[in-house]
Amino acid sequence: MKKVYRVDLGDRAYDIHIEPGCLNQIGQALREAVPEAGRCLVVTNETIAPLYLDQVTASLEQTGWICFHCILPDGECFKTLDTWSKILDAMMDARLARNEPALALGGGVIGDMAGFAAACYRRGIPYVQIPTTLLAQVDSSVGGKTAVNHPHGKNMIGAFYQPRLVWIDPRVLKTLEPREVRAGLAEVIKYGAIWDRRFFDWLQDVMPRALALDEEVASQMILSSCRYKAEIVMADETERGQRALLNLGHTFGHAIEALTGYRRYLHGEAVGLGMRMAARLSEQKGFAPAGCEDAILRLLRAAGLPTEIPFFSFRDWMDAMGHDKKNIGTLVRFVLMHDIGHAFICEDVQANEIERLIASFHA
């Protein structure tokens, strides 16, 4: 059931390897990905360490690696320069050479921080993503965006830095909270909504098996998601144009997260709600045919994701979406849809259209 997808970025090309149970084979894979290195640092968190660190370490040591660990506290609130500098300290303590890799074993927070540390330590050492959440497996581990948060903004400090290998074991998802699995599915749905109607329809069919983490369905779903993400990244590595399509649902979603203090919704849940809003706005502006929002709604429900848009005032919405007060008429860029599978970037959304949209959810 092994699936391999090669991200073709010239001299920074790398493989995404997806295989149930492959966590036990990371040692040999690392040897092939980073020949000539002898030591490595595994960066993980306090939740993942008791579950999978022994297994990863055993595989590494069996293949001759000298293995160091850096175990960080778990949570987005620790995605800071301060925690990141602890990874650099661990790299210094391990005396990693410029060709010796770091491994990010965890979700998006660990991947983003360990990747950014790898980008900066000695001006760049190899790193490998071993994502353990569905969100990280289908999204953040691919694309080379690494970062930490600043008190005044998410992901404001970071680097574009590609991993040497992405090693995905769908079996590890079985220890994930079901709510986290559902939130990850929102990002999977997003790829279908942006890019591929057939994939979107396939998801509707297989959703019960996806929720049960059927290994065949999960592997296929992860592979397709990584492929869509990688295709966009290859076309636009440093996010100057088309990569913005990946933000479907994110303008509204980020606003919902911010307006609820990042406590009520998981990121994927908020993105699901944001996609519903983007679909309705696309219909209201006459870009998408009727039924576009309904299709999104039906799939979100099948995935057990929230679908009710919470109520906030128009002013709150506008503030949370970073609306510049000097620039009353036009808003920033939105990702809208011509149809399921056909997202596009729209620079022409007026404030009164947003007002009408949010009113329509609470009529």
Added chain:
Amino acid sequence: MKKVYRVDLGDRAYDIHIEPGCLNQIGQALREAVPEAGRCLVVTNETIAPLYLDQVTASLEQTGWICFHCILPDGECFKTLDTWSKILDAMMDARLARNEPALALGGGVIGDMAGFAAACYRRGIPYVQIPTTLLAQVDSSVGGKTAVNHPHGKNMIGAFYQPRLVWIDPRVLKTLEPREVRAGLAEVIKYGAIWDRRFFDWLQDVMPRALALDEEVASQMILSSCRYKAEIVMADETERGQRALLNLGHTFGHAIEALTGYRRYLHGEAVGLGMRMAARLSEQKGFAPAGCEDAILRLLRAAGLPTEIPFFSFRDWMDAMGHDKKNIGTLVRFVLMHDIGHAFICEDVQANEIERLIASFHA
């Protein structure tokens, strides 16, 4: 007397502009280098700010820039993650967009830190080097190496990140301590020793005018130095091979700095001593003809640089050069010379040869 050299790194190409008095023209130059941006952040230190910040700000504001400042304490001891994060805070406070530049107005410490902050803020914004020391003008402002120090190692955390423009006004050197000018000249001499015998001989001829900061000689000397550095960087941007030639004199020089607690010698002074040692070692190993060390010595003296090798025990030397105790026989790579103007990388230097070398200076 304007001189422009283009560093050809494909889509990261940039100009090095050298002209006495050009500090007053930075506003217009920045407008051409970074069109469409409206705001910028000038990063400088407490020594440089009273001398040149008003002048730079005036030029920027006259050409329509909205200009923010970040003034840091002066000195290598502040080249830390902590100071660097202050630059990021200033970028956040100024709300710089992804296309809005940072300017590094100062010596190597400011250039390295501001460049590294520009590399990481929003995963990379443009930056411009305005080096104010001779060392920065002939060395650190060119090549795209940015970094801060870690408590356990110099320049251990950083990025390869190219500036959008290097803007050099040799006239600012007149406010530099004469000892700093001489230390900068050591790096200029280094380029001749590595790469170009004619340039080396020309330096011997013009040294009195160089020390007097004659604008014609200074401009020519800076241009040539930047060109040598850029040629090596273009051939080896991320330092895998030939770029190591630039470390002529540095293995011994770093050891001398470390063994004297970074207090007795300026970096350039230590590099000058290191070049003398590398030249003698090259003669002793039969690579270079007799007279190679003497030529170095004569030019160092003309530049008013120290030439006496300080005394330390053999063990201190070896420890300071990072000699791995498990690896008794062979040392790390040295840059040696076949002759003035012909440096090469030598992987075959034995501990007993180092012992003989240092003994020969204190016989």
